[in-house]
Structure formats: structure tokens, C-alpha cells
Amino acid sequence: MKLIIPQNYSNKLLPETTEIAIKLIKDYFQDSLSKELKLRRITAPLFVTASSGLNDNLNGVERPVSFKAPALGNDEIQIVHSLAKWKRLKLADYDVAPGYGLYTDMNAIRADEELDNLHSLYVDQWDWEQVILPEQRTAAYLQDIVTRIYNSIRKTELMITEMFPHMQAFLPEDITFIHSQELLDAYPALTAKEREIEACKKYGAVFIQGIGNKLSDGKKHDGRAPDYDDWSTTDEAGRIGLNGDLLVWNPVLETAFELSSMGIRVDPTAMKRQLELENCTDRASLPFHSKLLAGQLPASIGGGIGQSRLCMLLLQKAHIGEVQSSLWPDEQVKACKAAGIDIL
DSSP: OOOOOOTTOOOOSOHHHHHHHHHHHHHHHHHHHHHHHTEEEOOOOSEEEGGGTOSOOTTSOOOOOEEEOGGGTTOEEEEOSOOTTHHHHHHHHTTOOTTOEEEEEEEEEOTTOOOSSSOOSEEEEEEEEEEOOGGGOSHHHHHHHHHHHHHHHHHHHHHHHHHSTTSOOOSOSSOEEEEHHHHHHHOTTSOHHHHHHHHHHHHSEEEEEOOSSBOTTSOBSSOOOTTSBOOSSBOTTSOBOSEEEEEEEETTTTEEEEEEEEEEBOOHHHHHHHHHHTTOGGGGGSHHHHHHHTTOSOOEEEEEEEHHHHHHHHTTOSOGGGTSOOOOOHHHHHHHHHTTOOOO
């Protein structure tokens, strides 16, 4: 994605009012989310040891920011990419009952991000995880959770438009579910990202299921690590993949806008299969993976919801740098300033 400069962009909130609105969104949404999914807040780490295998490998090519601490024997320590695996360990540690879970404020550094309107070196999101029963590892349960999260997003949008009446709500009442293979079948000549744009433009809000497994054209819709989301198990409708991405149409940028990635988590069978598919069976001996393969971790569903992404969307901003403080190329800052986009 290249930098998008909307024509005739108008900042609807002054910088100081924007800061107030950011806090309103974060406080309101996390309260709504915790009630919808029965989650309690816990404290999260900024870094983990490389040897723990807890860091999110994302697409497998991104480099984690790392350092060594003499006080810890100079073991490699990595700034987290996300807390996808760490949360599941906490569910086991706290012996959380089915139907309940946890969430946390996750702060990460992703050094290899290509910086544009949506992507920053700094990532802040609500990482959440809920214990489920083995029989709830279904697309129906996944869709129920997605609907609950989307409802919390819409409630937050309505709260903001009540606080700032000159801003109009734009999200549709309902979210549409579509499998990545169905999307490919509908738009075979388009790239995955172009298919997302068409789906968001048509429906307003979509959850694209089955991300990580190869589709009929031999390509993946997008990459997923093999050790948290279950993207290889066939669901009750015969479609492969119990995970997906929540995207909406962004009327300011006029493009698809990803808010969240989530899924039913791997069980031992899916973990083993996905490690083999991705040629990384060596991970099976890592502490987290060993526990999961031994059946010592609960069945769960979880994901991440972008905090700055949500603020940017609901405050109708053109650049994520308007709602978070990070670093950007000088030419990008200048181009934004010339268009009336105020980077923090």
C-alpha cells in the first residue's frame, strides 16, 4: 500500500480534542469488549526470550527487534510482535474457566513494516484470548465472537458521534462473513488485497475466513504463523480454516481497512499438521509448543484489535500518525502536512 492523500481532506477534530477522543474510544471499547467476551485485564510483557518460542513469527520473514541483557546471562531477548501464544499460557496459568478469558494492552515494534497510512513501526492493540470447550472449535462459534466484537465497535462509533455530533456514523449494522476461497471465486482476476477492497466496498464490513491455507490457485490469501491460528482444519461447512480478518470500508481513504485478526487456536493435531506444512517442525521442542502438543493448554479463541487503527477509523483520520506518536519518513510527513494531515 502506498501513501494515500485524500482530496480536500478536512481534519474534523483539533489536536487537543483528538487526544480526548482517543482516550474516550480506548476506555469505552475495552469496557464493552470485556463485557461481551467476559474478559479481565492483565499485564503483558514488552519482550520475551527468543528461546521461549513465544514471540509471534508473523509471516516468518519479519525480524524481531532484539537485545541482550548481561543480568540475564546475555540470552537473546526479543521485543514482541504480538502476544498470540503468551496469552494462551496465561489462560492455563490462571486456570480460566470455559467462556471466560483475558485481554491486555499489547505494545510492539515491527521494524520491517512498510510505512503508510495504516502501518507504523509501533503497534498497539488489545490482545485477547478466551477459553472454549473442544466442541466449540467451529466456524459458528468463531462467527458469534466476531459479531460480538463488531457490535462493540459499532457501539463505540455511536458513542463518538453522540459526543461529536458533526461526525456521522458510517459502519453498517451487520458484518458479512465470506470465506477467502469464495472471494477468490468471485474475483479470480484480482489480487488478494484487491479482493478485500471489492468486498469492503460492497458490504461495508466483512470477516474473511480461512487465511493461511493455500487456495485453489495455489496461493494463500495472506500469511499466518503455524502455531496459533487454526487455518488448516475443515469447518462444519466443509471450508478450510477456522480463523480470519475483520475489515471495513474506510470512507476517508476509500479502501479496505483491517481492524482485527483472530481465530480458533490450534489443537495438538492442527499444530503438528501446520508445523509440517510450513517446514518448521523444529519448533515442536520449544517450551510453548511442547506444552500444547502434550495437551497441557486449554482450547481457546483469540486475536488482536488495533487500538490506533480503531481510533483512526472512528475519528475519521487519514493517517495513523494522527492518533499515535511514532517515526515516519520526512517526505511522508511533508506530504501529509501539505494536505492538512497533522502527524503527532
